[in-house]
Amino acid sequence: MAAKGSLTAKGSINFQDYDAYGFDLDHTIAKYKLVTLFNVAYDCVTNFLVNERDYDPCIKEDLLKYKDFICKGLFLDVSKGNVIKLGNDGTILKATHGTHLMSREDVQKVYGKDMQWEMTATVRKHLRNTTSEYRFFENYFDCPGLVATARIIDSIDQKNESLDLAEKEKLYSKAWKDTLDSLHNMYSPKNFSAEKGGYFQIVRNDPSRFVEECSADIKRWLKSLQQPGKIVFLLTSSQIDYAECLLEVCLGKEWQSYFDISLFHGRKPGFFTDGNPFYALEKEEETEVVTELQRNGCYSQGNIDDFNKFMAKELGKEDLKVAYFGDNICSDSYPSKHFANWGTVLVLEEMDAEGYLCSDGTVPGHEQDAEGYLCSDGTVPGHEQDAENEDTGRGVKRRKVLEHSSLVTQEEMDYMLTDFWGPFLVHREGKPKAPVEMNTFWGDVIGKYSDIAVPSLEYLAGVPLDHEFDSFCGNPKNTLGFHPGRPSSLLP
Ligand SMILES: [Mg+2]
Numbered sequence: 001m002a003a004k005g006s007l008t009a010k011g012s013i014n015f016q017d018y019d020a021y022g023f024d025l026d027h028t029i030a031k032y033k034l035v036t037l038f039n040v041a042y043d044c045v046t047n048f049l050v051n052e053r054d055y056d057p058c059i060k061e062d063l064l065k066y067k068d069f070i071c072k073g074l075f076l077d078v079s080k081g082n083v084i085k086l087g088n089d090g091t092i093l094k095a096t097h098g099t100h101l102m103s104r105e106d107v108q109k110v111y112g113k114d115m116q117w118e119m120t121a122t123v124r125k126h127l128r129n130t131t132s133e134y135r136f137f138e139n140y141f142d143c144p145g146l147v148a149t150a151r152i153i154d155s156i157d158q159k160n161e162s163l164d165l166a167e168k169e170k171l172y173s174k175a176w177k178d179t180l181d182s183l184h185n186m187y188s189p190k191n192f193s194a195e196k197g198g199y200f201q202i203v204r205n206d207p208s209r210f211v212e213e214c215s216a217d218i219k220r221w222l223k224s225l226q227q228p229g230k231i232v233f234l235l236t237s238s239q240i241d242y243a244e245c246l247l248e249v250c251l252g253k254e255w256q257s258y259f260d261i262s263l264f265h266g267r268k269p270g271f272f273t274d275g276n277p278f279y280a281l282e283k284e285e286e287t288e289v290v291t292e293l294q295r296n297g298c299y300s301q302g303n304i305d306d307f308n309k310f311m312a313k314e315l316g317k318e319d320l321k322v323a324y325f326g327d328n329i330c331s332d333s334y335p336s337k338h339f340a341n342w343g344t345v346l347v348l349e350e351m352d353a354e355g356y357l358c359s360d361g362t363v364p365g366h367e368q369d370a371e372g373y374l375c376s377d378g379t380v381p382g383h384e385q386d387a388e389n390e391d392t393g394r395g396v397k398r399r400k401v402l403e404h405s406s407l408v409t410q411e412e413m414d415y416m417l418t419d420f421w422g423p424f425l426v427h428r429e430g431k432p433k434a435p436v437e438m439n440t441f442w443g444d445v446i447g448k449y450s451d452i453a454v455p456s457l458e459y460l461a462g463v464p465l466d467h468e469f470d471s472f473c474g475n476p477k478n479t480l481g482f483h484p485g486r487p488s489s490l491l492p
Contacts, residue, residue, distance in 0.1 A: 011473035013343055013451045015323055016466035020311055021225045022336075023259075024268075024326035025236035027139065028347050028457065029218075030211040030246045034140055034412045037210060038070070039063065041186070042144035044198040048182035049148060055178070059151045066147050067414065069099050071421040072350065073442045076135045076146060077117070080110060081153040081172035083146065085421055088444035088476065090120035093427040098153035101420075120441070127330045127445065128269065135176065138330055142183055149179045189239040189265065193284070200242060207249045212407060214250045214457075221461035222251075222258045231260045231311055235271065235324070237331065240264040240298060241284045261293060261310070265300045268328075269335035278302035304340050325457065329442060333449040344450045345460070350424045350487070352455035353416035355402030357485025360470070362463045366401065366484070402488055405456045423489030436490050437477050447476025454483050 015021070023029050042063055049055040075084040082102065085094040092115045095102045107115050119134050129135050137146045152175040160168060191197035192204065203210050214222075225232045236243050243264055247255035256262060265286075267276060278293060279286035279300040286300045293299060293310035312318050323343035326332025336342040358366035404413075422428075425443040426436055438447060446453060451471040454460055463483075472481030479486050 011471045012468045013323070013345075013471045014466060014468045015343075017321060018323040018343060019229070019315055019317075019320040020231040020233065020322040022233045022235050022322060022324040022342070023222075024324070024328065024332050025234060025238055025243055025246065026141075027327035027349065028325055028332075029214065029234075030250050031214075031407055031456070032140065032211055033209065034349075035409075035415055037140055038144055038415060040202055040210075041141060041199060042147065044186045044202075045144050045148045045179065045182045047198060048185055049152070049178055053178045053181075055152055055175075056155050058155065059148055063147070066099065066151070068418050068420040069096075069147055069150065070143055070415055071418045071424070072137065072139065072143060072416075073424055073440070074137055074146060074421070075117070075119075075123070076137070076149060076176060077119070078133055078135065078176045079169045079173050081156070081169070081175075082110070083150055084117060085427065086117060086120065086123075086441040087427065088439050088441055090116045090441075092117050093440065094421060096150065098157060099150045100154065123441070127334050132173075132177075135180075138328060141187065145179045145183050148182075149176050152179070189242070192239065192241045192245075203242070204245055207245050211246050211249050213252075215461070217461040218457050219251065219258075221457075224465065226258075226260070229315060231314060232258065234259045234262040234264075235266050235268070236264055237266050237268050238264060239284075240281055240300065244284070256296070256298070260295055260314075262298045263300075263302055263307070264298065267301060268331040269339075271302060272304050272335040272339035275303045275305070276301045278306055308340075325460075329445050329449070334445065337449045337451075346446060346450040346453040347456060348446070348453045348487075349408070349455070350416055351453065351482065352405050352408040353413045354423065354488040355404050356455055356482065356487045357491070358401070358403055359485035360480075360483055362467060362469075362484045363403070363459075366403070403484070405458050407456060407458060423487075425487065426489050436492070438479070438490065444476045447472045447478065447481065448474055450481065452481045452483050459484065 026032070043060070046060045050057050050060060071085075073085075075086055076082075077084060081097055083096045084092050087093045092107055092111055095107050097106070104115075111117060122130065123134070123136065137143045153172055156168060156171045156175065160171065163171075185191070186197045186199040188197060192200040195201050195204070222232065238246075244255075251258055264281070267274065270276060277289040278291070280288050280290050281298050281300050290299060291306060293306065295314060308320070311320050311322070321343065322340070323345060324332065324336045325345045325347060326336070327347040327349065329346065333344040333346050337344045425438045425440055425446070427440055428436060438444060452469050469483055470480040472478050479490055482490070
């Protein structure tokens with residue numbers, strides 16, 4: 001129910017009201033083992049850069065030394081060789097040149113006294129990597145490329161002290177172009193069947209090294225969505241061969257029974273904007289163009305209009321309410337909300353890494369107030385280490401308890417959290433007394449385009465389908481869209 005207090009902006013989402021439930025695959029249904037993914041991806045990127053483009057083999061070593069540099073959502077200002085943590089108003093909150101911290105004065109020298117990044121409006125408008133001038137790193141598939149590029153920039157500076165700035169900038173740009181080639185080489189969809197590029201070969205060999213099997217609770221929950229008069233669908237940008245390899249681990253050989261229709265190689269966000277046709281699939285190959293989709297089918301590519309026609313025909317009504325569950329801000333939440341007006345649920349693994357409150361009443365036995373304190377002095381077995389005590393001054397101790405799902409490991413938390421860059425959603429100096437608003441670029445985008453954000457599907461699987469979740473209501477200042485409660489970085 002809508003919580004009371006200063007953080008409230010009314011608006012809610014109730015899944016029972018929806019006609020269709022759609023799921024992304026990577027990092028949503030398929031929970032990756034992030035440390036393995038990161039390390040294998042980093043090896044593939046750097047092997048390519050060293051073997052094919054002759055970069056110094058030192059970039060392959062000592063990844064652990066750079067662990068604190070790893071952070072989702074950073075921007076590379078390509079020709080300048082700078083990495084930026086961006087604020088919601090375009091202010092550069094923190095920046096490095098290569099991997100080295102830039103002082104405030106350094107930032108002002110390059111970007112001006114007000115430290116505004118001139119590409120902000122372009123990024124905000126498209127929420128895509130539209131030009132070669134910048135790149136943002138939105139997931140753990142491409143973050144290894146940022147670490148590799150930043151390390152190359154360090155070595156360019158070290159080896160070419162005498163070069164002038166323009167010459168160095170050419171080398172920085174080339175470093176990113178080569179890294180981008182390495183990412184394309186790794187993830188090019190045709191490389192799964194061709195057994196090239198390194199990454200797909202390794203995953204294919206043992207996919208359970210990379211993704212977790214869905215718990216019995218998640219499987220039961222997915223099945224419970226398949227009610228009469230509703231559609232459950234898979235919409236992933238992965239091609240069917242790679243996706244099937246993961247789905248067999250996550251949901252078993254019978255993975256297709258969880259979905260009424262399965263859509264692959266969806267090219268999100270293009271699925272919502274580009275009008276690509278659907279293709280039939282035969283033995284994992286795209287064959288002819290299909291305009292009329294069939295229940296229980298598997299299709300490749302496609303577009304929102306033909307898919308809407310299919311859903312309307314199946315359910316016998318127009319203007320369907322669709323809820324879509326995905327982890328990617330730019331290819332899941334943003335386009336499905338902005339172009340299709342779907343209900344959007346962001347699966348935000350950083351919440352799980354930081355820890356979160358259980359203050360919305362959806363986790364039985366964890367009744368916290370809006371400030372995040374347990375209202376009683378009862379203990380929660382197994383969570384004592386995460387508790388922070390606060391003396392209320394009246395001799396009563398209140399306990400603040402942060403939760404993590406059972407899926408996230410300590411090693412993954414160490415990779416996802418960074419003291420150097422600080423949290424993903426907020427940038428702040430010191431420890432504020434009041435709950436904080438999101439002030440990073442990505443916090444702002446999450447608040448605008450997600451209805452709610454949750455740490456995992458595992459959490460949602462434990463909440464009754466007809467629960468009324470408070471939503472962000474398109475307002476990033478409203479942090480009640482986080483469930484089961486605000487993440488640690490937004491707490492006082
Ligand atoms: Mg995904």
